[in-house]
Amino acid sequence: MNERQPNDRGTQECGPIEDLLGVYALDALASDEERRSVEDHLRDCVTCSDEVFSYRETVGLMASDGGQADEAIWEKIAGHLELGSEPVGQPDWDGIFGRNKPVVGGEPKDNVVQIDTASGRKSDRRRWLAISSAAVAACAAVIAIGVQSVRVDNLNHKVGQLEAAAGQPGAFQGAASAMTNPNAKHFHLVSMNSAAQYMGQLVVLPRGAAYLVGSKLPGLSQEYTYQLWSEVSGKMISVGLLGANPSGNSLTLQTGSVAKAFYVTVEPSGGTISPTSEPVAKAVT
């Protein structure tokens, strides 16, 4: 699936937008209206979006001159970070990649559970301190704990997604972005046998872009391909071919918003109009 497939394109017409992809990647569009129209399209179209990313990667190479970073600018950046728990230049190296560091207000508390990353930001802590002061302290503290917990949960979620994306092979495009999209639907592929083994995850964005992430589907001989189907109103509709060795496939679902279940079958290498074999894997919400 590394080659472009017709169904990689979104539901919108790409033609007029394609002409603008290069200049968009270079921030050279002539108006905000043009920029909005391109960005609207990119939200729908995986292939055009990938094209823009590839152009930016390309010009990024041209622009990289490897000059040494200016430490004076870093000092200004560090000043903006407003970190309180770790002075600039005195990092806790051992804890850089530690998880769930039990910190509240910058001070370790052995008896406090869970709160970690967000509490490191001074701005959050300032809000926390402001809320917990004076006569409303007790009541406000309870409310603030709730708000803070939600914030921390959200941040933990993002960290987890970034971490998962960082661990993925770099060959596929867009999956990590989809995984961090709060509006994405996540379908877990499981084998159809009695073991119901986890076979990967299908991440579907609201407007149809979909990604197969972390596929564990076993490799096939080149005469065959995995084919993904969506079930809509009892009918099986082909979503696309996953290839003999699925890895980071990107697809566009014409029926993404209404599909409730997906099936994977093994088909002849060119794919088929309708399934010719029993599904080997299934995904439901």
Added chain:
Amino acid sequence: MVSELDNVSDANLVVAIARCREPALAEAYRRHGGAVYSLAKRVSGSSDLAEDVTQEVFIKLWESPERFDSARGTLRSFLLSGAHSRAVDLIRSQSARSARERKQAAEIDVSAYDIERHAWDLHLGEQVKKAVGTLPEAERRAIELAYFEGRTYKEVAQLLEQPEGTVKSRIRSGLGRLRGALSKEGVLT
């Protein structure tokens, strides 16, 4: 500055940044701050603006690390893209533009060689230079004016006295040609 994180991948650096680990941001800055500043200065023509842009880019990475998608490009290209976009916004304000244009007028004789001069570092520079060398002059000039000088395609069309559609096509085909050449060299995957 920092050195203990030398072997940590950019993607994992961003994970650490999301966990509010300032040393990870410092390391990201150490790796890419020079390139970000250099591009911002090249586009804006101003050391002060470039410094502002550089600060903004890294503070934004600190505040919204989830915007970086390691599957869709390198951290450097992500940061450079942000820096370029911000620098272009700044220079399109009228006051900054006039000063920049005065500066560029003095540089016009050497600008045809700017892409080569911006080749990455000695290790990859030769490959990038080779890829740039495959571009027809018209494509290379259109890309250079749009990217390094922050021109809109309409402005590029006026400067090169070409139809706007031709400029759009040349920029896209040139970028595609560059991407292909760099992929062939193994610089891009």
